[in-house]
Amino acid sequence: MKLLNHYSIAEFILGFLFFLLLISHVLLLLPYLGGMFILDDFSNLNALKDFSEDNFWLKFGQFVTEGGAGELGRPISLLSFALQYHAWSDIQAFKYVNLMIHVLNGSLVFWIFVLIAPLTALSPHQRHILIFLATAIWLFHPIQISTTLYVVQRMAQLSTLFILLGIVLYLKGRFLLAADKLKIGFFTVSGAVVICGILAVFSKENGVLLVFYLLVLEFTLLQSLKTPVYWQSWKFVFLYLPCALLIAYLLYSVGFSQKTHENYITLGFTVTERLLTQSRVLFDYLLQILLVNPEQFGLAHDDYVLSHSLLEPSITLFTTGVVLAFLIAGFWFRKTVIVFSFSVLWFFAGHLLESSVIPLMLYFEHRNYLPLVGVSFGLVYGCLWLYNYLKQSKMQGIIIFSGALWLSFAVYLCWVQATIWVNPLYQSNLWAEKHPDSRIAQSLKAFVYISLGFEAESEQVYREMLVRFPNATGPMLLLYGRRCFFQENLTDVEINALYDKVKTARADSASIAALNTIVNERMAGRCQAISVEAVEKTLQYLLENPQTGSYKRNLYVLQSLFYSHQSKFEQALQGIEQAIALKDDTPDYRFWRLAWLLSLNRQADTVQAFADIEKQFSFLQRLIYKDELDFWQREIAKIALSNPKNEQGQPTQ
Numbered sequence: 001m002k003l004l005n006h007y008s009i010a011e012f013i014l015g016f017l018f019f020l021l022l023i024s025h026v027l028l029l030l031p032y033l034g035g036m037f038i039l040d041d042f043s044n045l046n047a048l049k050d051f052s053e054d055n056f057w058l059k060f061g062q063f064v065t066e067g068g069a070g071e072l073g074r075p076i077s078l079l080s081f082a083l084q085y086h087a088w089s090d091i092q093a094f095k096y097v098n099l100m101i102h103v104l105n106g107s108l109v110f111w112i113f114v115l116i117a118p119l120t121a122l123s124p125h126q127r128h129i130l131i132f133l134a135t136a137i138w139l140f141h142p143i144q145i146s147t148t149l150y151v152v153q154r155m156a157q158l159s160t161l162f163i164l165l166g167i168v169l170y171l172k173g174r175f176l177l178a179a180d181k182l183k184i185g186f187f188t189v190s191g192a193v194v195i196c197g198i199l200a201v202f203s204k205e206n207g208v209l210l211v212f213y214l215l216v217l218e219f220t221l222l223q224s225l226k227t228p229v230y231w232q233s234w235k236f237v238f239l240y241l242p243c244a245l246l247i248a249y250l251l252y253s254v255g256f257s258q259k260t261h262e263n264y265i266t267l268g269f270t271v272t273e274r275l276l277t278q279s280r281v282l283f284d285y286l287l288q289i290l291l292v293n294p295e296q297f298g299l300a301h302d303d304y305v306l307s308h309s310l311l312e313p314s315i316t317l318f319t320t321g322v323v324l325a326f327l328i329a330g331f332w333f334r335k336t337v338i339v340f341s342f343s344v345l346w347f348f349a350g351h352l353l354e355s356s357v358i359p360l361m362l363y364f365e366h367r368n369y370l371p372l373v374g375v376s377f378g379l380v381y382g383c384l385w386l387y388n389y390l391k392q393s394k395m396q397g398i399i400i401f402s403g404a405l406w407l408s409f410a411v412y413l414c415w416v417q418a419t420i421w422v423n424p425l426y427q428s429n430l431w432a433e434k435h436p437d438s439r440i441a442q443s444l445k446a447f448v449y450i451s452l453g454f455e456a457e458s459e460q461v462y463r464e465m466l467v468r469f470p471n472a473t474g475p476m477l478l479l480y481g482r483r484c485f486f487q488e489n490l491t492d493v494e495i496n497a498l499y500d501k502v503k504t505a506r507a508d509s510a511s512i513a514a515l516n517t518i519v520n521e522r523m524a525g526r527c528q529a530i531s532v533e534a535v536e537k538t539l540q541y542l543l544e545n546p547q548t549g550s551y552k553r554n555l556y557v558l559q560s561l562f563y564s565h566q567s568k569f570e571q572a573l574q575g576i577e578q579a580i581a582l583k584d585d586t587p588d589y590r591f592w593r594l595a596w597l598l599s600l601n602r603q604a605d606t607v608q609a610f611a612d613i614e615k616q617f618s619f620l621q622r623l624i625y626k627d628e629l630d631f632w633q634r635e636i637a638k639i640a641l642s643n644p645k646n647e648q649g650q651p652t653q
Contacts, residue, residue: 010128011128013128014131014132017132018110018132021132021135021139025103025106026099028140028411028415029099029149030099031422032149032418032419033091033149033422034091034095035421035423035427036091036424040069040152041150041152043068043509043513044067044069044081044152045081045151047059047062048085048088049088051063051082051085051086057624060082060085061625063081063082063085065624066587070155070204071205073202074202074205076202076203077154077155077159077203077204080097080154080158081094084097098153098154101154101157102139104161105160105164108161109138109164109373110131111168112164113134113135114131115168115171115172115175116221117130117131119224119338120338120339120381126388129380129384130381130384133380134376134377134381137372137376137410138373140407140410140414141289141372141376142292142413142414142417143288143297143368144414145417145418146298146366146421147365147366147369149418149421150299156204156206156366157369158203159207160369160370161200162200162203162207163196163200163209163213165192165196166193166196166200166210166214167210167217169191169192169196170192170214170217171222173185173186173188173189173190173191173192174222175225177189177225177231178225178226178227180226180228189234189238190234190238193211193239197211206354208246208353209349209350209353209370211238211242211243211246212349213346213349213370214239215240215349216346217342219341220334220338220339220341220342221342223334223335250357250358251357254271259550260357260358262552265546265547265549266359266508266548266550266551267359267361271357273308274359274362275356276307276308276309276310276316276320277304277306277307277316279307279319279320279323280307280315280316281304282319283319283322284363285351285365286347288365288368289368289372292410294416295434297365297413297417298365298420298427298430298434299431300432300440301361301440302361302363302439303438303441304362304363306362326344327348329341330345330348331345340382342378343374343375343377343378343379343381344374344378346373346374346375346377347374347375349371350371350374351367351371383399383403386399424451425448428441428444428447429445431444432445432461437468439469442461442464442465442468442475446465459479459482462475463479465478465479466479470505471505471506472505472510472511473501473502473506473508473511474507474511474514476497476498477498477502477510477511477514477538478514480494480498480530481513481515481521483527485521489529490530495530495534498534499541502538502542502545503541503544505545505547506547507547507548507551509551511542511551512558515538515539518535519558519561522535522562523561523562523565539562542555543556552578553579556575556576556578556582557575557589559571560572560573560574560575560579560592563575564596567599569596569600572592573593573596573597576589576593587617587621587624590609590612590613591625591628591632594609594610594632597609603639606635606636607639613629617629
């Protein structure tokens, strides 16, 4: 009895080869999961070190629900980190989970390719080649390394995971609908959009791009599938309407959002400059994917040159023309050269948020993590089409040899990049050498030197940064923050130079990180390098600086904490109220406000502030902060007992 026909044997072989592909990828990266936490790892994950048995549920709830990495807090991503709180000192544990998520994503990419490959004009044998090679490119491309080994980019990985899962379910549902299985079909496609979309968005905000990816599939590969009655109505509600709302939100944020305006001030460029520059960025992404230039990989791209107009720099006109030409061609040929259109539109759909008007840094290679799916599929398909088109065996041999050489080089560079990420000292020096005008690269180099005990070297890096970045406050504050650790006092000349700097220069994330170190070290009595007066003036001058932008809230919080440590509760109260007014999403700030009101003996105001907390807290916040709420309820009861006649809520100072 013949158990397996020809195609099932081929599918078994394909599955076995894919399994070997996953194992090979894991074995390639597994030895290189060491290193250290860097850059945004600390600002997003540092609170894990505060978890203990005594405060576990409070810290767990705070960490998961009060994330500041995005507009929606990214609770699903933070939950995945919180579950590893016990491994905070073991970076390999975090990177191992990232690697496993990457492998899981690779499996979903493989599944998607299995589902869409039959929609192409290739033979069954060539479809299997397409599926295998496109998956291999996505898994092993060196541009994926920073997403996998940069711990905090698990947020991008998890968002991608749920988008890919949503696409798989959607494709399954569409095939069911085409087979007239309407109930289960509509249920599946609806669940794919709603459930997977929500999970993706709460992992990272660009999970909303799920609906755009689905529209790309509908416009290209799925356009010939049979559609049932009410399908257009379903598409309007579940696909077109969310897309329209997102685009409307983006346009509104550019024209009317004060926060967007402040973020652009902080970044130091305009919306127009960002859009012009993104044409070059997108072009560079494509070149980096196709040419795998080893010189361009890494995180230090904050030195990317701005485009001030179509002719400054002049290549902007060319790249803008190329991007527009690809977009137009993608739409124009969607009924004829379908796979080309799918590949092009998928790539641009993946960059719709982070390469548009949202005020973000200009260039990050991890933004290609999911867009690479379309490019890898289109690249392999194009090679197979060319192979079929060229009938001469010699030319076909050249295509096979060139493709094998390119893929081998990509795998080799994947390994090279992994070896760089496991060695922080080499990595930071390499990036600093390649990007001398990158504050990220130079700051990371100094940080690694400090972490490894190279004190003189870190001092030298910071001093070089003062010269290289004269219009930024970060380098000087980082240098002076370093003095706190090594108990080196600042001279009057240095203090006055600091005042001059923070009055006019642009603040950045490094400035806030350095000030956070200075304030906390000063309050702990471990930093005598900077006087109390100098810290107060520095914070005040930065708050008065019009280039501080979106960092004002952080500064108000630091200022409040510093004043409270000196028992200057009136000033501390004013600062925290300013911070709450800018963004009221941190319960701790409201509890601090209660404490400082009570310290000022403003008892009626304390009662009212507590009432506001009770009214505004969600059910989840009430659970997380149960002990704090119970404590303040007891304190309020004491106030009521001590002032029984003060029923009108008047201050009793």
